[in-house]
Amino acid sequence: MKLSAVFLLLLLGIAQAVAELSDPRDERRFNELAKTLRCMVCQNQSIADSDAELARDFREQVQKKINEGQSDTEIISYMVERYGDYILYRPPFNMVTAILWLGPFILVIVGFLMILRIVRRQEQPQADTEQQARLRQLLEKSADSGNESG
Amino acid sequence: MVPEIGHFALVIALFVALVQTIMPMLGAYRGIPELMAMGKPAARVQFLFIAVAFFMLTLAFIENDFSVAYVAQNSNSALPIEYRISAVWGAHEGSLLLWVFMLASWGLAITIFSKSLPEHFLARVMSVMGFTGVGFILFILMTSNPFDRLIPAAADGRDLNPLLQDPGLIIHPPMLYMGYVGFSVAFSFAVAALLGGHLDATWARWSRPWTTVAWLFLTIGIVLGSWWAYYELGWGGWWFWDPVENASLMPWLAGTALIHSLAATEKRGAFKSWTVLLAILAFSLSLLGTFLVRSGVLVSVHAFASDPERGVFILGFLVVVIGVSLGLYAWRAPSVHGGGRFEWFSREMLLLANNVLLMAALAAVLMGTMAPIVLDALNLGKISVGPPYFDVVFVPVMLPLVILMGIGPLVSWQAGDARPLFKKLRIVLAVSLVTGIALPLIAMGKATLMVAASTTIAMWVILSSAQYLRDRIKRNVGNKGLSAGVYGMVIAHAGVGVFVIGVTLSSVFSVERDVHMRVGDTVQINNFVFRLDEVKPVRGPNYHSDMARVNITRDGEQVAVLTPEKRTYFIQTMPMTEASIDTTLLRDLYVALAEQRDADGWALRVYHRPFQAWIWSGPLLMALGGILAASDRRYRVSARHILQARRKTASASVSDGAQA
Numbered sequence: 048m049k050l051s052a053v054f055l056l057l058l059l060g061i062a063q064a065v066a067e068l069s070d071p072r073d074e075r076r077f078n079e080l081a082k083t084l085r086c087m088v089c090q091n092q093s094i095a096d097s098d099a100e101l102a103r104d105f106r107e108q109v110q111k112k113i114n115e116g117q118s119d120t121e122i123i124s125y126m127v128e129r130y131g132d133y134i135l136y137r138p139p140f141n142m143v144t145a146i147l148w149l150g151p152f153i154l155v156i157v158g159f160l161m162i163l164r165i166v167r168r169q170e171q172p173q174a175d176t177e178q179q180a181r182l183r184q185l186l187e188k189s190a191d192s193g194n195e196s197g
Numbered sequence: 198m199v200p201e202i203g204h205f206a207l208v209i210a211l212f213v214a215l216v217q218t219i220m221p222m223l224g225a226y227r228g229i230p231e232l233m234a235m236g237k238p239a240a241r242v243q244f245l246f247i248a249v250a251f252f253m254l255t256l257a258f259i260e261n262d263f264s265v266a267y268v269a270q271n272s273n274s275a276l277p278i279e280y281r282i283s284a285v286w287g288a289h290e291g292s293l294l295l296w297v298f299m300l301a302s303w304g305l306a307i308t309i310f311s312k313s314l315p316e317h318f319l320a321r322v323m324s325v326m327g328f329t330g331v332g333f334i335l336f337i338l339m340t341s342n343p344f345d346r347l348i349p350a351a352a353d354g355r356d357l358n359p360l361l362q363d364p365g366l367i368i369h370p371p372m373l374y375m376g377y378v379g380f381s382v383a384f385s386f387a388v389a390a391l392l393g394g395h396l397d398a399t400w401a402r403w404s405r406p407w408t409t410v411a412w413l414f415l416t417i418g419i420v421l422g423s424w425w426a427y428y429e430l431g432w433g434g435w436w437f438w439d440p441v442e443n444a445s446l447m448p449w450l451a452g453t454a455l456i457h458s459l460a461a462t463e464k465r466g467a468f469k470s471w472t473v474l475l476a477i478l479a480f481s482l483s484l485l486g487t488f489l490v491r492s493g494v495l496v497s498v499h500a501f502a503s504d505p506e507r508g509v510f511i512l513g514f515l516v517v518v519i520g521v522s523l524g525l526y527a528w529r530a531p532s533v534h535g536g537g538r539f540e541w542f543s544r545e546m547l548l549l550a551n552n553v554l555l556m557a558a559l560a561a562v563l564m565g566t567m568a569p570i571v572l573d574a575l576n577l578g579k580i581s582v583g584p585p586y587f588d589v590v591f592v593p594v595m596l597p598l599v600i601l602m603g604i605g606p607l608v609s610w611q612a613g614d615a616r617p618l619f620k621k622l623r624i625v626l627a628v629s630l631v632t633g634i635a636l637p638l639i640a641m642g643k644a645t646l647m648v649a650a651s652t653t654i655a656m657w658v659i660l661s662s663a664q665y666l667r668d669r670i671k672r673n674v675g676n677k678g679l680s681a682g683v684y685g686m687v688i689a690h691a692g693v694g695v696f697v698i699g700v701t702l703s704s705v706f707s708v709e710r711d712v713h714m715r716v717g718d719t720v721q722i723n724n725f726v727f728r729l730d731e732v733k734p735v736r737g738p739n740y741h742s743d744m745a746r747v748n749i750t751r752d753g754e755q756v757a758v759l760t761p762e763k764r765t766y767f768i769q770t771m772p773m774t775e776a777s778i779d780t781t782l783l784r785d786l787y788v789a790l791a792e793q794r795d796a797d798g799w800a801l802r803v804y805h806r807p808f809q810a811w812i813w814s815g816p817l818l819m820a821l822g823g824i825l826a827a828s829d830r831r832y833r834v835s836a837r838h839i840l841q842a843r844r845k846t847a848s849a850s851v852s853d854g855a856q857a
Contacts, residue, residue, distance in 0.1 A: 085581045090496075091439045093583065096432035098772075098791070136583025138568070143577050147568045151561040151590050158553030162546070169538045 073113050080109055080119060083136045084126060093136060200265045203253030204344040207294075210246035210301075211334040213239055217304075217327030221320035225393070233316050236323025240304040243330060247301040251294055254343050255285050264350030267291060267343040273356035273768055275739035283367040284357040289491060289507075290343035295370060296487065297333045299378040304330070307382060307407075314403065321389035322382075329381050332514045340507045356739065356768035365425035373418030373445055377483040379411025380448060383455065384480035387473045388522055391529045396469045401462035404476065406832040408459060412452040413823030419445050420816045431774030431789040433709060433804045435812060438587050440495045443566040444486030447559060451479040454555040461548045465610055467539065470530040471552070477522045482559075484515045494570060540612040547605040554598040561590045599654055599697060602690055603661035607668070625664050629657040636698070640783065641706050641807060651701045659694035662687045682829040689822025696815025702808040710803045713794055722805040725786060726750045732790075732799055740766040742775075745799065747788050749779065761790040761801070785809035 081095035086102040094102040094109075105126075112122045126134050138144050217239035224232025254267075258281045263269040271287045286295040304326045311319055337343070360366075383404050390400040422442065427435040436442060455475040461467040489495055492508030539545035565582040573579055603625075607618055633653025637644035644652075666687045669679055712720045714729040721727070730746040742764040749756045757779035764773040776789040784807045791800035 083583070083585050085583065091437065091583075096430070096434060131579065133579040133581055136581050137585035137589075138580045138582055143572060144568070144580065147564050147582070147586075148590065150564055151557045151594055154557040154560050155553060155594060158556065159550075162549050162553065165549075166539075166541060166546070 076119065077110060077113055080113075080122060081106060083123075084109070085134050085136055087130060087134060199253050199256050199260070199262065200344040200346065203250040203257070204342065206246045206249040206253065207334060207338060207344075210243050210250065210297075211331065211338065213243040213246060214327045214330035214334060217243055218324050218331055220324075221327075222324035225317045225320040225324070230316065233320035236320050236327075237308045240301075240308050240323055240326065243327070244301040244305040247294075247298050247334075250344075251285075251298045254291060254294060255282060257344075258282060258285055261354070263352070263354050264347055265343075266345045266347040269347050269351040269354045271354065271357050273354040273739060275767065276354075276357055276362075277738050279364075279367060280357055280362050283361070283370075286370045287357050287361050290337070290341045292370065292374075293333065293337050293341050293491065294343055295374055296378060297330065297337065299371070299374045300326070300330055300333065300381060302375075303379055303382050307385075311403075317393055318389050318395060321392050322385045325385035325388045326381060329385075329518075332518075336507075336510050336514070340510055354768075356766065359740070359764070359766040359769055359771065359773045360429065362739075362766075363425060363429055365421055365429070369418060369421040369425055372414050372421055376411050376413075376415025376418050376452075377445070377448060377486065379407070379414055380452060380476075380480040380483050382407040382411065383476040384522070387476035388525065391473060391522075391525050394529065396473055396530070398463050398466045401459050401469075401472065402832070405456075405459050405463060406827045406829075408452065408455055408476075408479075409823050409827040412449070412456055413820040413827070415445065415449050415452060416816050416820040416823065419449060420813050420820075424813055427809075428776045428778055428787075429774075431776045431791075431802065433707070433776075433787055433789075433802070433806065435809075438565070438582075438584050440566050441490055443562050444489045447562050447566070448479050448482040448486060450555050450559040450562065451475060451482050454552045454559075455479050457548050457551050457555075461545055465539070465545060467545050468549070470526075473530060474526060475552075477519070477526065481515070481519045481522075482563075484511070484518060488512055488515055489566070539610070542608065542613040542615050544605065544608050544610045544613065547601055547608055550601055551598060551605065554594055554601075558591055558594045558598075561587065561594060565590070596654065599658055599693060602693060603657045606665045606686060606690070607661065621664070622661065625660045626657065629653050629660050632656045632660075637702060637706075641702065645705070648701055648705050652698055655694040655697035655701070657694075658697070659691045662690045662694070680829050680831065681825045682831075685822040685824070685826030685829070687822070688825065689819045692815045692818025692822060694815070695811050695818055699808045699811025699813075699815055703806050703812060707804060707806040707809075711791075712801055712803060713798055714801055715798045720801075720803055722803060724751050725756065725805060727786075727788065727803050729799070729801070732797075735762070737764065739768070740764045740773075743790065743793070745788070745790050745801070747777070747801075749786055757786060759786065759788045761788045763790045763792070780810050782810060783807060 078095065082093050084094045084105060086092045086094045086097040086099055086105070088101045089097045089099050092099075092102070094105040109122060112125070117125075123135070127139075132139055138147065140148055217236060220232045220239070221234075221236035224230070224235070256262075257265045257268050258272050259278065261268070261272065261274045261281075263272075267288070267290050271284045271291070272281055276284065285291045304323070307319075307322060307326065311322075314322070386400065386404045386407065390396045419442075422445065423435045426437065427433070455472065455478075458468055458472040458475050462469055462472045488508065488511040492505075492511055494508055565586055568582055569580055604618075604622070607622070630653055633656040634644060634649045636652045636656070637648045666683070669683055673679055708722045710720055710722055712718075714720065716729055716731055719726050719728045726749065728748045728750070730748050732743055732745045735742045735744045742762045744760050744762045747759045747761065749759065759777035759779060761777040762775040764775055765771075766773065772792075774789050774791070776787055778788075779786040784805060787802075787804035787806060789802040791802055793799055
């Protein structure tokens with residue numbers, strides 16, 4: 048999981064509001080936060096990369112709260128309370144979104160179980176497989192040519 | 198007259214496509230050679246008429262015929278000629294005409310390059326291609342006619358969306374559509390094979406080059422789109438997990454899985470029914486992407502619900518295509534027997550793992566794209582799914598795939614020998630570790646554990662691919678030389694490594710500064726000093742612009758002069774950012790002009806993005822690999838040769854196990 052974080056940082060160039068955050072650590076926090084909040088009036092942009100009035104306003108709000116010493120969780124829950132889950136680019140985990148979060152991983156597990164079954168089934172001894180296969184091929188071929196002419 | 202000719206040509210094309218759908222299929226069913234033979238000429242005539250329609254629309258744009266509603270909405274007399282031409286596919290109606298034009302071009306290509314196909318098979322392929330054509334031409338004529346007249350004619354046009362007035366956007370849509378639509382060929386081959394019961398290695402061999410070519414166009418199309426977003430949106434980002442981007446990524450992932458599964462089917466006769474399912478899936482996802490982008494459902498579920506005509510048509514077509522092909526699959530595929538046996542450690546096994554991981558990654562993108570739409574439609578709440586979700590779900594699924602990629606090609610079919618392989622790869626692994634750690638240290642002067650881990654994985658893919666190539670060359674001494682396919686695979690896999698290096702270093706070590714500058718002010722990033730020399734007004738053909746000149750020096754020596762612009766187009770007045778970028782192999786210097794703050798002060802966004810060019814180079818290498826693989830000589834030999842070769846390999850049996 049941690050490894051993935053490397054790739055994660057990739058997605059957006061972050062524009063910081065003209066540096067009003069003196070501490071570089073705060074600035075980094077702000078950049079990370081701004082990327083996860085949606086500019087709700089834009090087509091599909093975070094507040095970090097939108098020129099919209101609303102995005103600018105949200106950026107200022109977040110900055111103010113960081114300066115007030117609020118934690119990330121506090122800021123996020125404040126935003127969600129006011130604007131709903133829609134503002135979060137990281138959807139919450141609940142009954143409805145469980146499949147969204149777990150689905151791909153379940154698919155990996157199911158997929159590998161299926162492979163397991165395929166190989167297991169193959170391992171069961173089959174009498175004279177090569178000859179069988181050849182026979183089957185012959186049968187298929189004659190069936191094919193039957194189709195063609197019919 | 199021009200639009201009427203275009204409209205009329207489209208109507209004729211519809212009837213030709215109908216003939217192309219019905220006659221060859223009937224012929225194949227009844228065994229009437231004359232009817233089967235109608236497929237080829239019908240596809241050619243259909244292409245001709247659609248080309249005429251396409252040309253007429255282009256002509257209407259070139260001639261500034263603002264009595265055509267679509268031209269009036271998307272062009273302007275001041276628009277430069279190259280953008281008047283690309284404006285043809287600048288909006289909904291024209292995009293669909295481009296879609297149909299690409300489809301007809303693929304149909305034409307089949308008639309040219311498939312001399313070796315048996316007539317029954319070809320007839321069915323032409324029929325399925327024809328059916329897809331009927332669906333989309335009908336869609337254009339019924340809901341999205343680009344030739345509709347505007348009465349009275351407009352004095353001038355409303356201009357092309359300024360975002361699209363860009364060289365990248367001239368070629369991005371045609372490339373992307375070539376790829377999207379190209380999967381229709383693999384789909385037609387799959388359906389034809391299911392109908393005729395020829396689901397065998399020969400079918401896979403016929404499908405492979407077509408699938409690879411479609412895939413490589415899609416790859417180039419996606420890269421161009423990403424590159425465009427990078428320099429045109431002005432935020433330094435290159436992938437936003439936007440639903441429109443996801444719509445193109447989904448068929449790409451399915452297509453990638455299909456390419457690999459086809460290899461196993463062709464070489465070993467393995468996973469036939471799975472491969473055919475993937476071919477159906479890849480094209481279905483292309484259709485789903487078309488639905489998502491073209492129905493308006495992405496903009497707002499509610500807007501879609503209130504004006505559903507277009508969306509419902511594509512959705513209906515999607516349901517018919519998926520329903521019929523899956524029904525056919527359920528009916529015919531169970532009778533397809535699996536290929537030869539294979540053991541735990543074998544190429545087949547690794548290809549299956551590849552497919553499982555790609556399908557899981559695809560599921561993440563599919564669910565991430567559809568969940569907001571579905572939940573909203575069911576009134577279960579409005580949610581957003583963005584980068585934080587994909588970082589946590591998509592990336593961990595793709596990483597193991599990249600690791601496996603290093604081993605896959607080196608393992609033999611049927612039964613690989615693990616011990617000598619690991620002995621050999623021990624050295625590769627050690628070298629990957631050393632270079633993987635050294636790379637960020639040397640290039641960036643620092644590294645974290647995560648960075649080193651991912652550059653190591655990237656080096657692993659590149660070096661093990663090189664090792665594979667070395668092995669193959671060594672084993673081939675005295676022979677006639679390696680096939681283009683081998684080089685293609687090695688280059689494509691190495692491209693993945695290049696991409697991973699670019700993504701890692703660019704994302705972790707990029708530095709962004711958002712600054713307020715007056716003329717003469719400087720800002721420093723790493724060793725680069727950016728100085729704002731001037732901002733002056735510039736007049737373009739259909740916009741005016743403020744152009745800054747930013748001089749960049751490093752240790753007193755000049756590196757580059759960048760000229761970012763802030764444009765305002767005359768007609769659609771929204772301001773556009775034109776970033777200016779200096780690219781070298783090791784870094785991008787990127788300056789975007791944001792907005793004027795006061796009389797002589799401007800807000801600028803300045804970026805130093807290391808290894809950014811590797812992000813595009815990687816996928817371009819993948820596409821190059823695709824070109825080489827598709828050009829492999831063996832796809833061009835005639836059917837008789839294929840049959841002879843098959844007999845020979847059958848008698849040679851397992852001895853060639855390791856040959857890809």
